[in-house]
Amino acid sequence: xxxxxxxxxxxxxxxxxxxxxxxxxxxxxxxxxxxxxxxxxxxxxxxxxxxxxxxxxxxxxxxxxxxxxxxxxxxxxxxxxxxxxxxxxxxxxxxxxxxxxxxxxxxxxxxxxxxxxxxxxxxxxxxxxxxxxxxxxxxxxxxxxxxxxxxxxxxxxxxxxxxxxxxxxxxxxxxxxx
Numbered sequence: 001x002x003x004x005x006x007x008x009x010x011x012x013x014x015x016x017x018x019x020x021x022x023x024x025x026x027x028x029x030x031x032x033x034x035x036x037x038x039x040x041x042x043x044x045x046x047x048x049x050x051x052x053x054x055x056x057x058x059x060x061x062x063x064x065x066x067x068x069x070x071x072x073x074x075x076x077x078x079x080x081x082x083x084x085x086x087x088x089x090x091x092x093x094x095x096x097x098x099x100x101x102x103x104x105x106x107x108x109x110x111x112x113x114x115x116x117x118x119x120x121x122x123x124x125x126x127x128x129x130x131x132x133x134x135x136x137x138x139x140x141x142x143x144x145x146x147x148x149x150x151x152x153x154x155x156x157x158x159x160x161x162x163x164x165x166x167x168x169x170x171x172x173x174x175x176x177x178x
Contacts, residue, residue: 086164100124107131110157114149118176129167135175147173
């Protein structure tokens with residue numbers, strides 16, 4: 001949502017600036033003459049003057065705008081995906097963090113550094129890190145003994161990073177496909 005907020009904020013700012021300029025022009029024109037300059041607002045004024053607050057068109061538009069507002073509010077209140085994983089620091093003035101992709105890369109390197117592991121897919125979420133390592137050997141009997149060394153290597157790497165809130169670790173070792 002953060003990526004979408006910036007262009008929407010820019011579009012809203014430009015629209016408000018344009019509306020402000022048009023409003024200034026209309027106020028000056030109304031003070032000098034009696035007619036509209038840019039926007040023919042007198043028809044809107046006459047329509048609004050003759051429409052009551054409990055009219056169907058007002059209720060429908062109010063409902064649509066309330067629904068859009070609630071939808072935008074719900075999207076904004078949804079927690080963002082973590083982009084940075086904070087590190088512990090001895091000083092409160094220091095803000096050190098590791099990007100999620102950096103943490104993914106370092107955990108992948110720790111897993112693939114074990115003999116017998118050919119590749120690893122790592123997923124880092126808010127509270128969990130999932131390592132799916134692939135054994136270079138074929139057969140379940142050859143892959144099962146690799147789970148403990150991979151888990152220990154990845155756990156040691158997580159401990160060495162000194163994260164403020166280290167994620168729970170889940171490790172799976174699968175065999176190579178034929």
